[in-house]
Amino acid sequence: MGIDKSRVMKLFQKDPDRYWRVSLFDEGWTRKKCPNCGKWFWSLTDRELCGDPPCGEYEFLGKPPTKKKLDYIQTWDAIEKFFSKEGHTPIKRYPVICRWFPGLYFTVASIVDFQRSAGGKTVFELPANPLVVPQVCLRFNDIPNIGVSGRHMSCFTMIGQHAISGEKGGYWKDRCVDLDQRFLTEALGIPEEKVVWTEDIWAGPNAFGSSLEYYVDGLELGNAVFTEFLGTIDNYKVMDQKVIDMGAGHERFTWITQGTPTAYDAVFGPVMGRLKKESGVKYDEKLFLEYSKLAGSINADERDLEKSRAGVAKKMGLGARELSAQIAPMEALYAIADHARALAFAISDSGLPSNVGGGYNLRVIARRAMGLNEKFNFGLDLAEVSAWHADYLKPLFPELAEHKEQYKEILGVEKKKYKQTMHRARRVVTSLIASKKPIGADKMQELYESQGITPELIKEVAEKSGKKFEVPADFYSKMTERHMTKEDKEAEVIDVGDLPQTKKLFYGKPLKFKAKVLGNKRIGGKDWAVLDRSAFYAESGGQDHDTGYLNKERVNNVQIVSGVILHQVDKRLSGDVQGEVDAERRKQLTQHHTAAHLVNGAARRVLGEHVWQAGAQKGVSKAHLDITHYENPGAEQVQEIEGLANKVVAEGRTVHKAVMPRAEAEREYGFRLYQGGAVPERELRIVSIPDWDTEACGGTHADNTGEVEKVVITSTEKIQDGIVRVWFRAGRAADNYLGEMDRLLGEAAGLLMVGDEGVPRAVEKLMADWKAKRKKVDELRRKNAKGKIKQMQMRALKKYRVLITKVDNANMDYLREISRQLSGPRTFLFLVGIKDQVYVFSSTGEEFLKEGISSGKIVQELCKKLGGGGGGPPTKGEGVIPLSQKAAIDKLMEDVNRRVEATLK
Amino acid sequence: MTRESEALLKQVAEILGVPVSDVPKVVRNLLDESNKLDALITQLE
Numbered sequence: 001m002g003i004d005k006s007r008v009m010k011l012f013q014k015d016p017d018r019y020w021r022v023s024l025f026d027e028g029w030t031r032k033k034c035p036n037c038g039k040w041f042w043s044l045t046d047r048e049l050c051g052d053p054p055c056g057e058y059e060f061l062g063k064p065p066t067k068k069k070l071d072y073i074q075t076w077d078a079i080e081k082f083f084s085k086e087g088h089t090p091i092k093r094y095p096v097i098c099r100w101f102p103g104l105y106f107t108v109a110s111i112v113d114f115q116r117s118a119g120g121k122t123v124f125e126l127p128a129n130p131l132v133v134p135q136v137c138l139r140f141n142d143i144p145n146i147g148v149s150g151r152h153m154s155c156f157t158m159i160g161q162h163a164i165s166g167e168k169g170g171y172w173k174d175r176c177v178d179l180d181q182r183f184l185t186e187a188l189g190i191p192e193e194k195v196v197w198t199e200d201i202w203a204g205p206n207a208f209g210s211s212l213e214y215y216v217d218g219l220e221l222g223n224a225v226f227t228e229f230l231g232t233i234d235n236y237k238v239m240d241q242k243v244i245d246m247g248a249g250h251e252r253f254t255w256i257t258q259g260t261p262t263a264y265d266a267v268f269g270p271v272m273g274r275l276k277k278e279s280g281v282k283y284d285e286k287l288f289l290e291y292s293k294l295a296g297s298i299n300a301d302e303r304d305l306e307k308s309r310a311g312v313a314k315k316m317g318l319g320a321r322e323l324s325a326q327i328a329p330m331e332a333l334y335a336i337a338d339h340a341r342a343l344a345f346a347i348s349d350s351g352l353p354s355n356v357g358g359g360y361n362l363r364v365i366a367r368r369a370m371g372l373n374e375k376f377n378f379g380l381d382l383a384e385v386s387a388w389h390a391d392y393l394k395p396l397f398p399e400l401a402e403h404k405e406q407y408k409e410i411l412g413v414e415k416k417k418y419k420q421t422m423h424r425a426r427r428v429v430t431s432l433i434a435s436k437k438p439i440g441a442d443k444m445q446e447l448y449e450s451q452g453i454t455p456e457l458i459k460e461v462a463e464k465s466g467k468k469f470e471v472p473a474d475f476y477s478k479m480t481e482r483h484m485t486k487e488d489k490e491a492e493v494i495d496v497g498d499l500p501q502t503k504k505l506f507y508g509k510p511l512k513f514k515a516k517v518l519g520n521k522r523i524g525g526k527d528w529a530v531l532d533r534s535a536f537y538a539e540s541g542g543q544d545h546d547t548g549y550l551n552k553e554r555v556n557n558v559q560i561v562s563g564v565i566l567h568q569v570d571k572r573l574s575g576d577v578q579g580e581v582d583a584e585r586r587k588q589l590t591q592h593h594t595a596a597h598l599v600n601g602a603a604r605r606v607l608g609e610h611v612w613q614a615g616a617q618k619g620v621s622k623a624h625l626d627i628t629h630y631e632n633p634g635a636e637q638v639q640e641i642e643g644l645a646n647k648v649v650a651e652g653r654t655v656h657k658a659v660m661p662r663a664e665a666e667r668e669y670g671f672r673l674y675q676g677g678a679v680p681e682r683e684l685r686i687v688s689i690p691d692w693d694t695e696a697c698g699g700t701h702a703d704n705t706g707e708v709e710k711v712v713i714t715s716t717e718k719i720q721d722g723i724v725r726v727w728f729r730a731g732r733a734a735d736n737y738l739g740e741m742d743r744l745l746g747e748a749a750g751l752l753m754v755g756d757e758g759v760p761r762a763v764e765k766l767m768a769d770w771k772a773k774r775k776k777v778d779e780l781r782r783k784n785a786k787g788k789i790k791q792m793q794m795r796a797l798k799k800y801r802v803l804i805t806k807v808d809n810a811n812m813d814y815l816r817e818i819s820r821q822l823s824g825p826r827t828f829l830f831l832v833g834i835k836d837q838v839y840v841f842s843s844t845g846e847e848f849l850k851e852g853i854s855s856g857k858i859v860q861e862l863c864k865k866l867g868g869g870g871g872g873p874p875t876k877g878e879g880v881i882p883l884s885q886k887a888a889i890d891k892l893m894e895d896v897n898r899r900v901e902a903t904l905k
Numbered sequence: 906m907t908r909e910s911e912a913l914l915k916q917v918a919e920i921l922g923v924p925v926s927d928v929p930k931v932v933r934n935l936l937d938e939s940n941k942l943d944a945l946i947t948q949l950e
Contacts, residue, residue, distance in 0.1 A: 712908075738907040740926075745910040747929040748917065751936060756909075760916045766935050767920065773942035780949035 003203035007233045012201060012210055016040065019210040020199045023174040024181055029197075042197040042212075051196050051218050059217035061293050064259035067189025072267055073395045075254045076134050079159055082187040086179055087169065088161070089128035093397065095349035096138045096155075097358065099674040100666070105358025110135035110160025111245045116662060117680035122206070124243055125663055129170050130163035134250060134396065136345050140361040140480035143368065147335025150262035150292045154365055155342035157250035159222070165242040176224050176244050177212060188257065190216055206230065207239070219256055222248030261288035264334040271337055271388045279378035281329045290316055291327060332372040339369040340385035343411065347386070348403040350610045352628050353414050354722025355449075359628075361480045363452075366414050368476075371456060382415070383407040406608060413630045421452040429453060429461040441472065448479060494523055494561045496530070501563030503533035506546070506700060507657070511535055511581040520572045528559075528566040529573045535581050538565050541676060542616040543593050543699045548581040555579075585620055586700065588733055592623040593699040594655060594689075595645065595711045595730035600675065601693035602644035603627050603726065606637050613675035614723045618699070621736070622714070624727045632718045641726070645711040648692055652706035656688040669694045710734045785817050794822065797904050800848055804830040804897050806889060812878060815841035828853060830896045832889055838881040840870060849874055851903050858899075862892055 012019040016031065020040075025031070029042045034050035041050040049055040059065075070078060080090045094113040098104040101115050110133055114124050135158050145152035161179070165172040177197070184190045196215045202208060202225040209228040214221050227243040229236040251267045258266040265272055276283055294312045313323040343353075346362050353363035366382065373380050386407040390400035428451060432439065439447075439458060447453040455471040462469035499519055515531040522528075529550060538560035539545040545558040550569055557568035596616050604611040607629050615626035633641070665673060665684045673684070675695045687701050688694040702708055712734040719725045729737045745756050752762040794801040803822060807814065810833030818841075819829055825845040833839035840863055842855035859877030863870040866888055870879015881889075918925045921932075 714911075738911060741911040741914050742907060744925065744928055745914045745917075748914075748932045751929065751932050756913060759913055760920065763917050763920050763932060766932070766939065770935055770939050770942070773939060773946065777942055777945055777949065780946065784949060 002205055003208050003233055005201060005203050008201045008203050008208050011233065013040075016199065020212060022177040022212070024177050025197075040199040042199075044193045044195075047196070050198055051215055052198065052220060053218055056218040057293055058219060060219060060256050060259050061261060062259050062289050064257055065190050065194050065217055066257040068257065070188075070254055070257040071269055072250070072254050072393070075250060075257070076157075076159075076396050078187050079132065079134075079183070079250075079253070082183050083132040083161065083179070088130045088132045091127060091131050091133045093133060093135050093157075095671055096136050096345045097349045097351045099671045100678050102678040102680065105361075106138040106140075107135065108137050108139055110137070110158040110247050111162065111243075113160065114162065116682075117678060118682045120680070122204075123682075124164065124241070126162055126164055127663065127667070129167050130161070130244070133160040133162070135160050136397070138342055138346065138361075140364065141477050143364065143476035143480060144474070146338050147264070147331040147333075150264070151252075151255075153251065153263070153267075153338050153342075155338060155345055159248040159250050159253075161224075161244065161246035161248070163244040165244065167241060171244065172242060173212075173224075173226050173244075176226075176246055180214060180222060180224060180246065180248070184214070184216065184221070188253070190256075202227065202245075206232070208233070208236070209242075216256060219252055220249075221252050221256065222246060261285060261292040262334060264337060268337045268341070268389070269392050271341075271385065271392055272333070274388055275333045275337055275380070275385065278380060279329075279333060279376070281333055281376075281378075283330060284326060287326060288330065291323070329376050332376050333378070336369045336372055336378070336380065336382070336385060337389075339365040340382055341389045343369075343382070344386035344389050344400055344403075344407060345397075347406050347410050347610065348390075348400050350612050350628070352410065352610050352630060352722050354628075354630075354720075355452075356720060356722065359722050363414070364476060364480055366411065367418055367452070367454065370415060370418050371454065383411040386411065403609070406610060409608070410610065410630060418452075422457065425451060425453040425457055426461060429458050430465075433458075433462050433465050433467060439469070441475075444472070444475065445479065448475075494521075494559075494566075496521065496561050496564040496566075499530050499564050500532075502531060502560075502565040504565070505533055505535040506537040506581075508535070511548075511583050511586065513579045515577055515579055517573045517575060517577055520574075521566060523566070526568050527570070527572050528568050529577075530564055530566060531577065531579070534558075534565045534567065535579060536565060536567055537581075537586070537589070537700055541697060541699045542596075543589055543618045544620060546581045546586055546589070548579065550577045550579050584732075588620050588731055589618055590700045590702055591708050591731035592618040592620075592729075592733070593697075594702040594705065595708050595728060596623060596625045597687065597689060597693045597695060597697070597701075598645040598648055598705065598708065598711060599625050599641060599713070599726055599728055600627065600695075601648070601689065602641040603629075604693075605644060606640045607633060613695075616676070621733055622727060622729050623733075624725050626719065626723050626725050628722055629724045630722060632716055632724055638713055638716055638726075642711060642713045642728075645713075648689065649705050649708045649711060652704050653689055653692065654704055655701050656690070657685065657701060658688075659683050659685050665696065712737060781814075782817065785814055786821070789818050789821050792818070792822070794827070797901070800826045800828060800845075800851075800904065802828045802900055804893055804900070806832045806834065806893065808834050810839065811835045812839045812841065812880075815839055819843045828855075828900060830855075830858070830893065830900075832893060834883075834886060834889070837883050838866075838868070838886060838889060840868075840877070840879045840881060842877040844875050846875070853900065853903055858896065862895070866892065 025042050029044055031040060031042055033040050034055055036049050036055040039050050084090055094107055096107050098107045098112060101112060102117050104112065113133060113135055114126050116123050116125050136155065137158050138155055140154055142152040146154055164170045181195060184195055185192050194216050198213045198215065200211045200213055202211045207227050207230050209226040211223055211225040213223045224246040227245055228239060230239045231237055251263050255263040255266040260266045291312060294315050309324060310320040313320045342365055343362060351362055352359050353366045369382050387404045390404060394401050444455050455475050459469045459471055505513055513535045515533045517529055518532055519530045520527055536546045536548065536555060536558045538558040540560055548555050550567060550573055553569040553571050553573060555567045555569055559566045596618060600613055610628060612628045613625065614628050617624050662682055662684050665686050673694060673696045676697065679696045684696040685698055686694060687697040689705060709731045712729050714727045714729060714737060716724055716726050745759060749756050749759050752759060754762045792803060794803045815831045815833045818831055823829060823843050823845060825847040827845045828848050829843045831841045840859050842859050844853055844855040854874035855877035856872035856874055859879040860871035863879035863881055866881045866885040868879055868881035870877060872878055914925050914928060917928050921928065923931050
């Protein structure tokens with residue numbers, strides 16, 4: 001449960017000066033309440049409304065309030081220059097894929113850069129105080145508005161101005177607001193009377209504070225959050241280290257200095273020009289300027305887009321269709337530009353479109369961009385558009401240009417998948433529409449998530465069939481919301497009571513140790529001993545647990561709960577114990593764990609920088625590593641990965657293990673450390689294979705890569721879209737595996753009486769011979785049947801010919817063959833075959849049908865009577881009767897005969 | 906042998922459409938089947 005924001009607002013409004021008044025406001029500013037929206041704001045003028053749309057319009061469109069126009073790069077230069085001069089350290093952006101903080105797939109705000117988890121709490125760790133950062137963020141909750149509203153983006157740069165109050169260099173509200181006001185007026189040249197500061201609050205799960213948003217000419221430029229209180233609204237205290245969390249829109253600064261019709265025109269710079277040129281879309285700037293002024297209020301999430309647009313069209317004196325036709329292609333281009341930029345950052349930071357987790361949202365925008373490209377027939381290549389962004393942003397984010405090849409590769413694969421999906425989806429949707437079943441929100445979600453079928457595609461197919469179908473405006477928002485945050489898995493709660501954490505001895509060499517039993521727990525009907533110290537490694541980080549002995553009691557399982565190691569033994573223990581870990585098992589698990597790091601490093605080198613560990617399991621006989629990759633690697637790539645891993649084994653590199661403060665480890669090794677996910681500790685155990693792989697890891701590892709002995713990749717498989725499982729074995733497990741391969745091949749060779757190399761050819765020959773022999777048997781059977789059938793006499797009854805007979809050693813196939821040869825329009829056949837069971841077959845010719853005899857019915861009736869089953873259409877009946885009823889067959893045939901004769905009388 | 910054995914075995918497993926570990930068993934079954942078919946052909950002829 002989060003904090004109730006309305007209660008915080010109510011509390012703060014009782015004493016607004018305490019929470020919102022800053023020294024700047026003493027210089028002639030007045031506090032007012034907007035009569036339109038009810039918000040409190042501060043202004044130097046006598047303005048009545050706060051100006052935040054719908055309480056105002058974008059007044060800067062076509063007439064920017066700044067002294068000069070700045071492009072995207074120049075905007076950052078101005079910010080960096082101003083804040084550096086004011087004592088801030090400019091730092092480089094963090095990745096857009098958030099690997100360091102649990103619960104988030106993407107970096108959604110600049111403050112996320114500095115959020116870490118420790119002991120179940122969120123802490124802030126700033127690398128400098130104060131600092132400023134151009135943090136690129138990805139958010140997917142406004143997808144329908146992107147390209148349409150003129151300002152929404154899935155990828156934007158939040159200018160983070162952060163400081164910790166009370167620490168060296170830090171400051172609090174007065175200086176923060178003063179700096180931001182001066183940046184607007186001094187650096188950008190905005191007249192001070194144009195600035196409006198609006199009162200608001202911020203509340204997170206366990207902290208809250210006041211905030212001041214600043215607007216110029218109706219455009220919100222930034223929001224200064226003052227995180228001051230820790231706890232809940234009913235029980236809180238002032239934080240020891242209060243946090244300044246000011247986030248401003250880089251894009252908005254650029255936009256306001258240019259006053260272009262949309263933020264996209266200002267922000268995407270030359271990319272928009274190229275898009276217009278390549279697509280041939282004509283751009284009517286005057287029309288867009290007029291439209292954009294009014295379109296600021298459009299929010300496709302809240303209202304139906306068509307209705308909103310109709311309202312704007314009316315104000316412009318145009319028809320809704322006329323307006324749509326003129327602006328829709330440009331809106332599509334804007335959306336493509338935004339999505340290509342988001343994908344450029346995501347792919348550069350090792351993100352991959354897929355069907356799971358955050359990758360899902362990347363797929364949504366990739367497919368939306370591809371769909372728009374197709375719909376308007378632009379002929380654009382999404383990877384190329386991403387590369388144009390990389391070129392334009394090079395002075396600020398040079399790393400993007402290094403990943404152009406990956407854009408091509410990853411988006412190329414994505415395009416192929418999109419085409420395949422669309423092809424399949426059209427068939428599914430066509431049959432769904434034809435079935436006339438209603439397609440509600442749940443069905444749409446199911447179709448989208450399981451088969452990639454978009455509501456737009458349903459609409460397209462429905463309209464072609466003359467049916468009306470409305471795409472819900474909030475469809476994508478609802479979908480992407482489900483994939484923004486990671487859900488914590490419900491872990492089984494085991495209460496270890498007051499037992500102290502166990503001293504861990506398993507990183508050391510001795511596998512024999514002495515310890516004291518501190519207690520026993522009864523869990524799942526078994527006894528678990530808790531010691532003061534233990535060399536037993538508990539199952540964690542994908543590594544299987546140790547086994548061994550405590551005194552003479554076998555340790556079958558070892559688990560760890562809240563730092564307490566639990567040893568599952570068959571008998572309760574007490575007093576002093578002597579422990580001994582199974583050395584062979586430990587050695588094997590250790591080899592597999594170090595091998596997993598070797599394979600991970602090798603896969604990254606062979607398949608690309610997007611490779612990231614998505615899971616791992618290190619057992620005794622085998623191990624696997626799940627990696628993010630878009631397709632199952634080919635045999636040559638697998639061979640190369642294995643070869644590289646073994647090269648490092650042969651080189652005998654030292655495996656370094658050290659416990660380091662988290663910040664230091666991140667600085668030295670980057671976020672690739674978090675291969676196994678974010679680590680909620682202030683100190684990390686770093687396992688590093690020099691120039692190969694460095695990870696935060698709590699597993700047992702070899703001291704030298706040579707101890708792994710050998711790595712054998714046994715197979716790879718795509719376990720879900722975007723994730724490949726690499727099965728491997730190391731050390732003795734690898735030898736055992738290869739030995740088993742020798743044995744199996746040897747056994748096959750012995751059976752076939754050939755050498756090992758001759759086995760594939762011999763098996764091919766064996767298969768071919770077997771098939772040929774089966775064919776021959778079939779042919780002989782047919783031939784023999786033909787001979788027998790020729791001897792069968794059909795009885796003439798009026799104009800018809802009738803055959804009612806029993807055939808020994810005949811199955812259903814045989815009876816069908818008889819029918820094939822003897823049936824005609826004027827025939828009736830009733831055949832009974834006796835083999836492993838009694839087969840009944842009947843056929844009635846078309847002419848004979850007029851006499852009212854149905855083969856299906858006769859067979860059904862008679863088979864049922866004798867404890868079997870069967871049936872069929874009037875022309876043909878098939879059924880079976882248990883062999884135990886064999887004696888009743890003659891009577892049955894007599895019955896049929898009588899019925900036929902009676903009918904034809 | 907070793908890796909060569911593995912490669913040969915995987916090749917055979919693919920021909921037969923079975924897992925590697927089932928190769929000898931399937932080869933044995935095929936040989937038995939083949940012998941039975943020989944007998945059946947003689948009988949039918």
